[in-house]
Each structure stands twice: as structure tokens, then as C-alpha cells.
Amino acid sequence: MANYEFSQVSGDRPCCRLSRKAQICLGIGLLLLIASVVVAVILLWPRAPLVWEGKPTTKHFPEIFLGRCLVYTQILRPEMRDQDCKKILNTFKRAFVSKNPCNITKEDYEPLVQLVTQTLPCNKTLFWSKSKHLAHEYTWIQGKIFTLEDTLLGYIADDLMWCGDPSTSDMNYDSCPHWSENCPNNPVSLFWKVISQKFAEAACGVVQVMLNGSLSEPFYKNSTFGSVEVFNLDPNKVHKLQAWVMHDIEADSSNSCSGSSINELKLIVEKRNIAFACQDNYRPVRFVQCVKNPEHASCS
């Protein structure tokens, strides 16, 4: 009998050519390859931005931002002519682009705040609460007193809307979080909170606040003034807060300096070692209201 048996040659059966170890290695390698392809697809595949209920980023936002910055620094306040508006825009955007617009923090806006410093003269700060239009009409004509929106950053951002999205480095021009969507840490709210705080911290001397006397609560604790600005005034720099309680010309006078809402403000301010004074229908601001109602009794 011929002494030959067929030995198991690797070429005969390809699937069993490899050793067990090699098979395992190959299997794992294949799995890893598939996994990395899947991950790459997930990461690189263009995703749609998150959808929100609120108005989107203002159309032509970068052009409007840059234009306003340049008008402010070159024309309105030429002492700030050396500010680099393109840099300010880029630093501003970095606070919120490529991020989830509900996860914005104060620190995100810190580089912007460091970049733009504007010192205002003492006794020239005007806060406002529920009286924005009237306050701005007053500062525009008076020219020497500043609301937040008369500072560079406030001027640029007033009435604009913006937000980003994790899927893109561009701003979201489709939608942004609405206040009703339980998203308090959105880019716009955080921005105003941060610069309101800085505005209050920098104030000195006698500061003013314009309140709306035609509301049931002229001083509203949950407003930006009531929750941020009042508590960030520095008692070492600010020795007095003067409130102007303005009533609508047409409406009947309701709350005034002697009301409970203003008294609440008085207590808060005095507790912080700042003197408090109040005036009903401060005359220069009343004149602004009289422009629309020149024949009204209180305009005589």
C-alpha cells in the first residue's frame, strides 16, 4: 500500500487556510473598518440644522453688524475709530457658532467683552425697563447720556436676532429658539445679560433709570434691570440711583413714586448702600412725549 495520504494542504480549502488566530484578527479588523466607516458617515454627512419655533438669524446679519459697527466708530463716536470691526464680528460669532443654541454660557462671550472696552463718563448712564422706545428717543435728542444701546455693542446688536447650530459654522438663517421653548441659555439672551452686567458694573456717579408708570409694576423684579443691572451696580462707584417714572400721556396716571413697586426698588437699592430718588414724569422726557401730543394738558 502506497504510504501517502492526502495531507491537508492550505490551498485546497481557502476558508480554512488561515489559522484561528488570523481569522479572529481579520474579523475584528473588518468590524473596526465597518465601524469607522459608519462613524465617518455620521460625522461628515451634512446634517440639517436643528429646527426651532422662533425667528431666524436676521437676514444679512454680517453686513448689518459690520455697517453698524463702522457707522458708530467712524461717524457717531469717532474717539472709538481705532476699533477693528471685522475682528469684533469674528469674536462675536465665535461665542455661539457651531454650538447648540441652548447651551451658551457667559464665558462664551468673555473674549468679546475683553475686546471691546468702552468707558462712559460718570453721571451719564440711563437704564430703562419697559420704556425702551421713550428712553432711546430721549438719549438720541439729548446726545450726552447713554443707554446700553448707545454703547458700541448695544448699538450693533439692538433688534437683531442670531443663533448657531452644531452642524455648521454658519449662523442659522432658518430658525432660532423661541422664548417659549424652554431655552433660556440662548445666544441672544446671554449676550444681553452679559453686556447689561458689564454696563451696570462700569456705571459711576449718579445713575438714572426710566420706568413705565402706566404698568401695574413699573419695577419688575424679573426684568433685566430688576434682576441683573440693579445688583451689579458698584456701591463704591455709584452713590445714587434716580428713577424717572413716566406715564403714558393719554392714559390715566396709575403707579408713581409713592407706589409699592417703586418702594420695593427703593429698599433694594438702599440696602446696597446706594441713595435713591424718584421723580414722576421728569420734564425733559415729558417733552419727548409731548411731540406726539402737543395739545395735551400736561404739555402746557
Add this chain to the structure above:
Amino acid sequence: MAAQGCTLSLWLWLWLWAPLLLPLLRGARAAAARWSGPGTTPHLQSIFLGRCAEYTTLLSLQPGNKNCTAIWEAFKVVLDKDPCSVLPSDYDLFINLSRHSIPRDKSLFWENNHLLVMSFSENTRRLMPLCDVLYGNVGDFLSWCRQENASGLDYQSCPTSEDCENNAVDSYWKSASMQYSRDSSGVINVMLNGSEPKGAYPVKGFFADFEIPYLQKDKITRIEIWVMHEVGGPIVESCGEGSVKILEDRLEALGFQHSCINDYRPVKFLMCVDHSTHPDCVMNSASASTQRESPSLFTAVHASLIISLLVALTSSSQV
């Protein structure tokens, strides 16, 4: 050795004379401003585009897409022209692309009170002066011109009417003024400065030469003139006086119904914001601003009624 001596003396010479020469050179450079007006506003294009975007996005009263890039392209052709050869017609395409309608009764013409006009108009909410119309808004407070002998903008100075008539900025405002007049309708308001020493109505000016002639009589109901005086300021002219009378006579001759008010109350309140305790700012209805009107049909009817009444009274008393 001689060469070294020469170099040394050259250096000595420079060291001695430099303190005198340098200031002269610097002064010479500064004195070399070619024209009498401010130079091109830095970042002109970005400001222009930003304002255009803001106007068409945030202030827009009507639908219809304005292409800000195209508007800029049309505007910037003047930046390639000789600074004293820019005509109002060079802005025709720019005006054509940026033109939009002006709401009836909302036009406000003015002379010598730019800031007051801006405050009173409230950013198109109350009235719409030329600086609140797109083709007036983009260029407001800006300056621009090409260099005299080179391409590129002149940032040092730009010509005014003192230097030459056909300069870029004046031609812009002439062109914009003419269009603004053509598109105005209803009640036309004119705010003049009665404290201006040279007269409230400049007989040669944008209003006189580039606005009045282009008003469309068939679209206009009447013209109301407000002569404002500075708080505590000099009363140089009032309604019916001086150059204001010249204006009133001209409007009369052109066939416009017109009236004139001294210190129009709503504007006066605005001027008084910063002077609330000044005696000029004690506003009572009794001292209401005085009014002069053109002899209108209404007045004529009124007069004839009074005459008839008087005649009736006298005749009845004779009986």
C-alpha cells in the same frame, strides 16, 4: 581720507539741519491737502452695504427685493471718475435701482437743521426726509472721491462746491434731491432754521435749486413751512420776513397752496428737551405758534361771509 572727510561733513550737516528740515517736510505734507472738504470716509463700501442691508431688511416698507450689491456696483462708477467731473446723471442707474415710493404726506424738506430733522422723523416712523429714503440713507454723513491724478480713493480730502461744481458728493445729493421731490406727494413739510444768520431759506441751495423745481404740482395738496428758532437763540427771520417771504412768494407764483408756522409746536418740544426750564420752553396753549396762510379759497369764502353779515347788520340797524 578725503572721502571720509566728505562723509563726516555730510553727516554733520544733516545732523545740524535735520531738526529744521523735518518739521518743514511734515508741514509740507499736511499742507498738501488738495481740496477743502473731508476725505473719503474709511470703509466706505462696508458702511454703504451695511446701511443698504439694514434699510432693505429692517426698515423696508414695501416688498420687492433690492439688490444691495447691484446698487453698490451702480454707485461706485463715480469712484473711477475725475473728482471734478462727476455729474448728477452719473448716479442715474444707482437711483433707478434704489428708488422706492414715499408715503403720501410724509415728505420733509429742510435747510440747516439736519440733526433736528433726524430726531423728529424718528427713523421713518413719523416722517420720511431724504436721509430716511434708501438712496439718501446710504450716503448720509459720508464723503467720497477719486484721487485727482490716480485711480484709488482720496482719503485726505475731497472737493466741495468751493473747489468745483461737479464733485461726487454734491452731484449725489443733487440727484437724490431731484428724485425725492419727484416722488413726494400730498402735504409737503419744510423745516427751516429761523436762527440762521444767513437767512432761513437759502435762495441758492438744494431745496431752492434741486427740490422746488421738481415738485409735482398735480400730486401735491399743499406746502407747510415751519420756521424753527433756537431756544434762547436769535430770531433772525420768521414767517413773512426776509428770505422766508421770498420762499412764500415763489411758492405762490408757482401756484402751490402754502402756509407758514413759527416754531411748530411738536418740533419745539423736541428742541426743548434739553432746555426744559428755559422761558422759551414754557408752552401754553395761549401762546400757540402764530400761523400765516396763503390767500386760499377758504379764506375768501370766510371773508365774504363776514362782509355779508356786516352788511346785513348795518342794513337792519338802519331800518
